[in-house]
Amino acid sequence: MEVHHSLGSSTDWIVMVVYFIVIMGFGSYFSKYNRTTTDFFFGGRRFAWWLIAMSIVATGVGSHSFIKYSAKGFEAGFSSTMTYMNDWFFVPFFIFGWLPIIVYTKIRSIPEYFEKRFSPSTRFLATILLLLYMIGYVGIGFLTMGKAILPLLPPEFTIFGIHFEITLMGLIVVIALIVGVYITYGGQTAVIFTDLIQGFVLIFAGMLVFFLGIDYIGGFGLFWELLPTTWKLPLANFNNPPGFNFVGIFWQDGIAGSVGFLFMNMGLVMRFMATKSVDEGRKAATFNILFMLPLSAIVVGNAGWIGKAISTINPSIVPPDTNPDNIFVVVANVISHPGVFGFVMAALTAALMSTVDTLLNATAAVYINDVHRPAKKWLARKVKSIKEEDKQELFAARIATALFTIMGVLAVIPFSAFPTVYEAHGYFHSTLTPPLVVAIFLGVFWKKFTNAAVIATFVVGVALMVLGMYYPRPLIEVFAHGTAYDPAHPYTYIGALYNLFVCVFVGVITALTRKQQVSLVKKIKSNPNHKSIVSGITFLSGAFFVMIIFNVASLPILMILSILMLIFVVISANYYSKYSEETHTEGLTVWGLAKAKEMFKGSKVNETDGEVIKVNWKLVNSSEDLMCFSQNDMKKMSANPGDLVYISDARKILGGLKSVHSTFGKPHNEDGIVYITQEQIDQGQFVAGKILTAEKEM
Amino acid sequence: MNNFFEVWGSFIYLYLVGGIFFFSGMYIIKKSGALNTKRKSHKFWLKTLYGGFLFFFSIHFLSIIAALYL
Numbered sequence: 135m136e137v138h139h140s141l142g143s144s145t146d147w148i149v150m151v152v153y154f155i156v157i158m159g160f161g162s163y164f165s166k167y168n169r170t171t172t173d174f175f176f177g178g179r180r181f182a183w184w185l186i187a188m189s190i191v192a193t194g195v196g197s198h199s200f201i202k203y204s205a206k207g208f209e210a211g212f213s214s215t216m217t218y219m220n221d222w223f224f225v226p227f228f229i230f231g232w233l234p235i236i237v238y239t240k241i242r243s244i245p246e247y248f249e250k251r252f253s254p255s256t257r258f259l260a261t262i263l264l265l266l267y268m269i270g271y272v273g274i275g276f277l278t279m280g281k282a283i284l285p286l287l288p289p290e291f292t293i294f295g296i297h298f299e300i301t302l303m304g305l306i307v308v309i310a311l312i313v314g315v316y317i318t319y320g321g322q323t324a325v326i327f328t329d330l331i332q333g334f335v336l337i338f339a340g341m342l343v344f345f346l347g348i349d350y351i352g353g354f355g356l357f358w359e360l361l362p363t364t365w366k367l368p369l370a371n372f373n374n375p376p377g378f379n380f381v382g383i384f385w386q387d388g389i390a391g392s393v394g395f396l397f398m399n400m401g402l403v404m405r406f407m408a409t410k411s412v413d414e415g416r417k418a419a420t421f422n423i424l425f426m427l428p429l430s431a432i433v434v435g436n437a438g439w440i441g442k443a444i445s446t447i448n449p450s451i452v453p454p455d456t457n458p459d460n461i462f463v464v465v466a467n468v469i470s471h472p473g474v475f476g477f478v479m480a481a482l483t484a485a486l487m488s489t490v491d492t493l494l495n496a497t498a499a500v501y502i503n504d505v506h507r508p509a510k511k512w513l514a515r516k517v518k519s520i521k522e523e524d525k526q527e528l529f530a531a532r533i534a535t536a537l538f539t540i541m542g543v544l545a546v547i548p549f550s551a552f553p554t555v556y557e558a559h560g561y562f563h564s565t566l567t568p569p570l571v572v573a574i575f576l577g578v579f580w581k582k583f584t585n586a587a588v589i590a591t592f593v594v595g596v597a598l599m600v601l602g603m604y605y606p607r608p609l610i611e612v613f614a615h616g617t618a619y620d621p622a623h624p625y626t627y628i629g630a631l632y633n634l635f636v637c638v639f640v641g642v643i644t645a646l647t648r649k650q651q652v653s654l655v656k657k658i659k660s661n662p663n664h665k666s667i668v669s670g671i672t673f674l675s676g677a678f679f680v681m682i683i684f685n686v687a688s689l690p691i692l693m694i695l696s697i698l699m700l701i702f703v704v705i706s707a708n709y710y711s712k713y714s715e716e717t718h719t720e721g722l723t724v725w726g727l728a729k730a731k732e733m734f735k736g737s738k739v740n741e742t743d744g745e746v747i748k749v750n751w752k753l754v755n756s757s758e759d760l761m762c763f764s765q766n767d768m769k770k771m772s773a774n775p776g777d778l779v780y781i782s783d784a785r786k787i788l789g790g791l792k793s794v795h796s797t798f799g800k801p802h803n804e805d806g807i808v809y810i811t812q813e814q815i816d817q818g819q820f821v822a823g824k825i826l827t828a829e830k831e832m
Numbered sequence: 833m834n835n836f837f838e839v840w841g842s843f844i845y846l847y848l849v850g851g852i853f854f855f856s857g858m859y860i861i862k863k864s865g866a867l868n869t870k871r872k873s874h875k876f877w878l879k880t881l882y883g884g885f886l887f888f889f890s891i892h893f894l895s896i897i898a899a900l901y902l
Contacts, residue, residue, distance in 0.1 A: 212895070212899070219888060219891065219892065220846065220850060220888075222850075222854065222884050222885055222887075222888050223850040223851075223853040223854040223857070224853065224854075224857065225857075225881060225884065226854065226857035226858050226860075226861050226867075226881055227857045227860070227861070229877070230861040230866040230867045230877070231857075231860070231861060231866060234866065358902070363899055363900065366895075366898070366899035367839070367895075367896060367899045368891075368892055368895035368896060368899070369842035369843055369846065369892065369896075370842065371838055371842070372837065372838065372841040372842050372845065380841075380842035380845070380846075381842075381845065384842075384845070384846060384849070384850075388846075388850065389853075413873070416877065420880060420884070423884070424880075424884050424887065428891065579860055724860060724861065724864045724866050725864045725865075727864070727865065727866045728865065741871075743872075
């Protein structure tokens, strides 16, 4: 394969450096909005839908997409857009199921949901899986950034007499240092605002590449003519070739990937947590999937299509054997003038940075919420004031971000062994998402899904997935839809279907046999040696798990061990954890959303529609988190004391940056005035003399 | 490329299997009351959800027609 180096000119480098300084300066400005860990991680739950939607574009599209989909576009044509066009199937589940639950349960991380819905031990397992997933994602981000920037650099250089060879890993370490410093300083608000700018810039840059490319080729008519019919089809061939086929991509990206990205990518989930309300989150998700994803599909894949067309007309300019992971950079260089290429590359690398910084911020959030706080509680440290506590956690969050950056760099090592980022990401998705995806999905939408079932999904599901990796031929072949067996990468994509199946199977079978499990555990408990029996069973299930992971026996034996492990894990889970179908589902599944809303508010929900009003503010001396409006203004908003209120700077352009949530207090008689406290002014960062808008939440 | 299955097989599978997920999602959110069709704002979301499905179906359908005949 052709390897490229030293692409671009000094003008391009100047444009890139200036772009980065501007964008980092812009983001850093918003670090002043980080007063608490809530601000650092969630941006204070205050933003308008459009701000979040653009931020999601930068995060989603930036995530390795330019490199990955251009590579597939170069190899397979328009079907590279497949992954961007199949998220709609899960939108009902997301916007009316998972989204209201994550907001109304006030969870700060996905593992926290697992504790509320199931048990602390489930939270522990979910934390491990989620951290692995997110560190892997960071690794993919770093790998992509390295592959994007490497073609711009010379193979080696000498500075002050010292000779440096530029390697992928060396470059990634430098990138990680820059990203780590930036995110450690800025926090979520900085991420959202830099993403807003980058969202626009990268859509513009991607379309610019498309139009410049079409112009370079000689018009859209010629471009269309140059591509063979198979290249113009929006969906790949059903089950061939093994390296890129519809059915495999559907299960890997359309099902495991889409559900994984929507439901368990903490970076994305935290974006939705930063919206001011559930309805704003729905708007952000819908707008993004309906309008931005089809546009993004063209933006991220077109360099590959253009590259294919140019390679057909003039193979000396874009050789057909160009490394697919380099095609975006190569095409952008061919069709752009100096400076424009720098701008496109700056947009690409900045977009990739968006993804990585989002993920690092989210990983640190998971660490603080699910490792740091529970560990501190466990160690029973002395209780500090909220401010002291927050300061300490903010510091711990910054340290954690730095550590996860290092772990992300280390994760690059296994991923760099794959031929392209697409394959690496595909493998990563199909192996790490299924257990969590299945657990979240069944937990949210099926009341009968129990604690033992979710633990079995995590433990036995993972073990069966590992068996699938060792024995793809007999195990995954059944699910292969006729896809040919490739010994180098056996069932690369369709493996996701097998993985999903085994996790669902284990979860469902365990949930459906709850009665039998309970009576079996009762019998064990009636034995005077019940503690020793269950300890032995738990130890054995651990031993079986290790035996399966290290593939120490033949498939039939390992399958028998899996079945025994399932029985043992289920007995242990039922024995050690207290699980009640009533208390562990109340307000925690889609079937109890009304209750969840009531629990969120703390009293009966007021669903009457009211007006959004404009008010001036007056400072009052109070320590209570209440806001007082006039009686007439309360009537306009259809609000009663005790209802929830959202108040924001009236300038819509701010998208809710200066805003705060509170509760209606006793009304007064000064129309058009809201009485607020110093703490609320500080939280909302309201400016004296600026008008505010107020609306009843519920 | 004239093979019907090669051209349309993926499309049919996408909307058949994907459709099962989508419509079971619609059923669950309606049945559970998460989507309350009596509320005005939820009526908007109901239309948006079905409209979105039709939108993507049309994009894929028309793209295949364009690839084959234009």
